[in-house]
Amino acid sequence: MTSELIRLRRALDCMPEADRRVFELARFDALDYRQIADRLCLTVQQVEDRMASAIRHLADYDQAR
Known part of the structure; x- marks a missing residue:
């Protein structure tokens, strides 16, 4: 798994389940x-x-890293 996919998986794991x-x-x-x-x-x-909430979460997660 590439580092980008690992980061995406981690961001998704931290996201609220419904989003x-x-x-x-x-x-x-x-x-x-x-x-x-x-x-x-x-x-x-x-x-x-x-x-929209999910996309905001991904952007915030990426900026925090």
Whole structure:
């Protein structure tokens, strides 16, 4: 595993579970926000909010390192 993947995994491990789940479904499983909302019984707005939170978390984690 490359150092970038290790850093990503660590950042994801520190992320709130709900945000991480949305991020993983969007980025790793290539689901769109409607599909994620349906799968997790959320609204599209909630998915958008959690994705924004996840991205902020990753940016903050990267800056802290």
